Amino acid sequence: MRICRAISRAASSLKLPLAWFSAACVLALAGCGPRKLPQANTYAAQLYAERCGQCHRLYDPRSMTAAMWQVQVKAMQDRMRTAGITPLSPRQRKLILGYLERNAGTD
Numbered sequence: 051m052r053i054c055r056a057i058s059r060a061a062s063s064l065k066l067p068l069a070w071f072s073a074a075c076v077l078a079l080a081g082c083g084p085r086k087l088p089q090a091n092t093y094a095a096q097l098y099a100e101r102c103g104q105c106h107r108l109y110d111p112r113s114m115t116a117a118m119w120q121v122q123v124k125a126m127q128d129r130m131r132t133a134g135i136t137p138l139s140p141r142q143r144k145l146i147l148g149y150l151e152r153n154a155g156t157d
């Protein structure tokens with residue numbers, strides 16, 4: 051936990067929104083944030099973290115059912131287009147949705 055405080059202090063002294071953003075990422079990695087992603091060391095999990103953590107915190111795959119993920123990923127494609135972020139390629143979409151479905155919750 052000490053490292054988390056140190057990072058927050060460093061970030062606040064920089065007074066940059068970007069610094070806050072990077073600090074949040076580092077904090078999540080350092081274990082101060084949400085639970086670790088399932089299958090965190092797979093390419094699909096990393097792609098999920100990279101593409102779906104750009105605008106908000108990463109949602110735990112277990113927090114939604116497979117059917118809900120299908121709806122969400124579709125909705126997020128539109129969000130990305132509106133925000134001017136490159137939407138998921140068919141391959142990325144398949145990998146990310148597959149990852150979320152495999153690790154989805156059941157109710």
Ligand code: HEC
Nearest residue numbers: 101102103104105106109122123126129130131133135146
């Ligand atoms: C362009 C920015 C952006 C990106 C990239 C993005 N999201 Fe989102 N997401 C949002 C915004 C804005 C909201 C909140 C508004 C809403 O619920 O529509 C949101 C909300 C959500 C929610 C919560 C919806 C709810 O009903 O509570 C989930 C789950 C989610 N995103 C998943 C994803 C996944 C999965 C990806 C990657 C495929 C992703 N997001 C990528 C902008 C983004």
